[in-house]
């Protein structure tokens with residue numbers, strides 16, 4: 001008898017736990033009727049600030065706008081360059097191109113998957129050699145783990161760059177004693193449903209301790225508004241988070257710490273069972289990952305067969321990401337650091353993410369591990 005297939009992410013398990021409270025929050029919004037910038041927005045922003053310790057929180061419509069708006073606030077323009085990893089989701093580089101600036105692609109570390117320092121340094125040199133002015137770096141906390149911020153911030157300071165953390169996958173985690181949301185000049189996160197803190201649609205937030213940046217972001221969020229709604233002092237956007245989504249997030253934030261702990265327990269069990277069979281993700285000292293994904297590596301030429309064999313036994317897997325950005329049609333003409341990005345290219349061929357969510361029970365974890373080990377042995 002074969003077992004039922006497992007879900008890759010189980011959002012329904014969380015509904016079983018807090019669905020009633022979320023539905024009550026949604027109904028409250030439906031009845032008070034302040035669908036745009038209702039009271040839940042302010043409450044959520046307060047709660048998010050308390051949670052991570054940032055001075056300002058500006059909720060926005062999605063994670064991509066959360067990344068773009070700080071660039072707008074900083075007047076990023078053509079002729080400027082921003083260093084981004086190639087092994088990430090497209091939004092990280094997309095927002096740089098929106099403003100006419102040049103994304104410079106940087107390689108990542110093969111064990112932690114986050115931005116590699118030497119490559120960052122080479123990228124800064126490449127920007128200068130091309131006559132561009134490097135102004136910022138956007139490290140990505142890929143799969144939930146913080147980038148190597150102490151070293152990145154040192155290098156950034158030495159070259160006069162500001163740092164925006166792409167924390168779309170890491171909110172809820174920590175770097176050394178600092179919670180995600182308090183690192184770099186500004187932090188952008190996403191509340192897309194499958195992120196560690198997700199809503200019931202699109203959503204995002206920006207965190208900063210910089211008062212001027214915060215007030216610019218609030219203005220940009222509503223069409224560059226000045227002293228009142230019909231006073232427009234700069235070119236802005238409509239980038240507000242829906243009140244309904246804020247109501248969902250208020251309830252979900254209450255259990256985020258508990259859920260991140262559960263993800264860490266699952267990751268620890270995965271790693272202890274799987275190390276020796278496959279390279280398991282390395283968490284750098286002092287990092288507390290939000291484990292948006294649990295990602296192993298398998299031999300490139302066997303990956304398709306391994307995925308198919310797992311699927312046959314009801315174990316779904318995903319590839320994040322099958323193509324590094326510098327190899328994508330839309331981005332292939334932008335510069336890369338040094339003589340290419342060999343790690344990003346290799347990872348794209350080798351990575352495999354296993355089911356990961358806070359409600360993955362031990363029996364399912366054991367089934368995933370046992371099946372994976374037998375499939376790996378069979379494909380040796």
Ligand SMILES: *Cc1c(COP(=O)(O)O)cnc(C)c1O
Pocket residue numbers: 062063064065088089091092140166168169190191192202203204
């Ligand atoms: C999801 C994600 C984004 C974009 O967030 P959206 O809310 O989907 O716009 C940006 N960067 C990274 C690394 C992401 O994973």
